[in-house]
Amino acid sequence: MENDILLSVENLTVCYGKDVALQIESPILIEEGDRIGIIGSNGAGKSTFVKSILGLVNYQGSIRTRLTMDQIATHMQSNEYTDSMATKYIMEAILQTRISRSQKLQELIQYFEFEDCLRKKYSKLSGGQKQRFTIIMVMMQDAPLTIYDEVTSGLDFETRQRLVEKMVSWYRDRDSSLCIVSHYYEELEQLANKLLILDKGRVIDYGKKEELFRKYCGRAVIILNHSGEKEMLFQSYKKLASPAHLIALPCETEEKEREIISLLLAHNMDYTRSTTDIEMIYSNAKKCGGQQ
Amino acid sequence: MNGKKRQIITKYMISYEFRNVTGNPFVHIFGIGMPIFMAILISRIAVSEVSDAAVTRTISTTVFLGIGAMIPMATVLMGYAVRQAQDFEKGIPERMRLFGIRDCVTICNRAVSELIFMAAAFVLYFLAGILFMDLEVPVFSGIVLYILCILFFSILCFILGHAIAALAKRFSVTYCIVMMVYFALMILGGMMGISYESMPAAMQAAAKLLPVTYFNKDFITIWTGGNYNFVPMVQSYLFFGAAAGILLFIASRRRVRGI
Structure with a gap:
């Protein structure tokens, strides 16, 4: 050993x-x-x-x-x-x-x-x-x-x-x-x-x-509290698995991240950015059963 | 603590286990108070109509020596078994093992603590006997044999108590079983008012197999240095020891199999 x-x-x-x-x-x-x-x-x-x-x-x-x-x-x-x-x-x-x-x-x-x-x-x-x-x-x-x-x-x-x-x-x-x-x-x-x-x-x-985190969520994730308005706003965006009360938006590139943040700022919406969020890791790892 | 080999018997563990023993109020009541009270009361009743001083002394000493066997029964058999079962129920031995305290460490320290408490109980019992009862002066071999017999009986009570607790694993069940054993030993040992001679033949046959009977029935002869055939008494110890040993073996087998 x-x-x-x-x-x-x-x-x-x-x-x-x-x-x-x-x-x-x-x-x-x-x-x-x-x-x-x-x-x-x-x-x-x-x-x-x-x-x-x-x-x-x-x-x-x-x-x-x-x-x-x-x-x-x-x-x-x-x-x-x-x-x-x-x-x-x-x-x-x-x-x-x-x-x-x-x-x-x-x-x-x-x-x-x-x-x-x-x-x-x-x-x-x-x-x-x-x-x-x-x-x-x-x-x-x-x-x-x-x-x-x-x-x-x-x-x-x-x-x-x-x-x-x-x-x-x-x-x-x-x-x-x-x-x-x-x-x-x-x-x-x-x-x-x-x-x-x-x-x-x-x-x-x-x-x-x-x-x-990188394996299951990517470079960074923007996390929002779930609402109908946010759902509509980001309906065309790729989403990660998350608990029902949250919306998790993956940011594969810096440009993508800036785009999401700009949109959020324009609509005066609160968000959290994370590169280590364990809840996101768990939800997404569980969703794909460890295969990614 | 880490990397340091733990000694089997330490002052901290003895102090811990002794606090555990004395923390149980029942051992004070049944292990000290009741034997003193019963010895004085029963001997007073027994000698109330006897006028001969020598006979009075013999009766008092017989009662005193017999009732003395209640001390290990209450402190070790009952007190230890019940506390051990309580610990099993709460998972304390498992918690102790996770702290590196092996079962043998706990048991050894517990045995020494029980011995210290029992010795203290006997000191009080003898003091009460000397102060309040008219007792025969023992021969040296009589007192040594009494101590040895009580000690062996206590060891067997310890094994039996441990086995019952390990088999029952629950406080309520263990308490019920040891209480039944305690009263059975009291009745068959002649401590509850029925002497060995007055018992029916079936009861006598059972009583003969128990060491307590000999404390009550015969120990006055040994105490005063009379001639005594030790064979039936030794046989009773062997029988009691075998019964306790078998129960302990079953309990340890069950533990190994994780039942």
Whole structure:
């Protein structure tokens, strides 16, 4: 296994009873420094992929890694702890250190504003506090590969944003590799540099975000909120697959882009321009099933 | 943490597990309060019409030694099994494994914590016995054998408790099963008012297979250094151990097969 490859998955099949939950044929390589966003709708196989890597489900095929299990830190979708004691003691037992003796742990607790929660029992924490509790311990592991499985699910918008901001800032100057399962594409815009797109247990595509964008969306995309007027205005233009509330116009050339923008300005219409929009990548990759 | 080999028993894990043990209010009630209360109450009732001081002392000591077996039954069999099932239900062992804490680490630290709590419970029990009961002074071998027998019985309760929790996997089911086992052991062990001699033959046959019976029935002889045939008692330990071991084997097979 090459030095910069942390983990490789090939010819993987995971079945739950008679149903095939995940089937990966072409190799998926996770390299050092990769920040992989794993996306797909419910039942796509995202969590199954994570569980396979962690050996939590039976699978056929090959998962090769030079990492030992304690070099993979994981934040699962649901993380439960004992309720017999304050979170401080759980943290100290898991991390094998006293909080007062670990500068790094104190910094993380402060960074995630968890000081007031240390004396509370786990069940008394709010959803966001519970997530932060596990994140602190996962980050303390300082593992070469860290997996976050829907870390912000169930949190309100503000808590979610604050948590992601903290994570983005924490990992900005670090070289640890990440696998992030999420339904919130805006989080992955900030955290991921690669995407693994899954659908119904199959890999639609895997690669660098920018490359996938170019493959499925072209040079740039102008995104508008859907309206009848805009539909009429751009009826002769080529459109990309997009959610029903949006219109996505591909800009293959700069001239084309200028033409669209001029038209939008002339009609005083709002728009967004993107060269990395994950929602567009996902919609179009899914539409053509990875073949383009 | 990363790259550092985790020791099996550490002060942080012991402290964590000990908090887990003491965080369960039932072990304080059933593991400390109830044995002390029952030993004092039952011995008082039993000796109320006896005038001979020597007989009174023998009866009190018999009750005291028998009721003492309730401590491992409540703290280890019931307390541990229920907590373990609660953990299984919540997926805590899986979460711990993801943090690099292997099951054997959890179990070893849990066993040591249970032992510490049980030792503390016995200290309180003996203090109460010395203060409030008129007990026979034991011979040295008597007290050593009592400690050893309680220790072996506790280990078997630990195995049985773990097996029941691993098989049931749910708090409610485990609680129901261990409560039934607990009361069955109490009744057959002669702690609920029916002595071994007053039991019907079928009950006697079952009681003979349980170590608790011997704490109640015979331990006064060992305590005072009398002649005692250990074979039936050893057989009861072997039977109880085999039953617990078989259940544990089934539970571990089920786990391997992912059931």
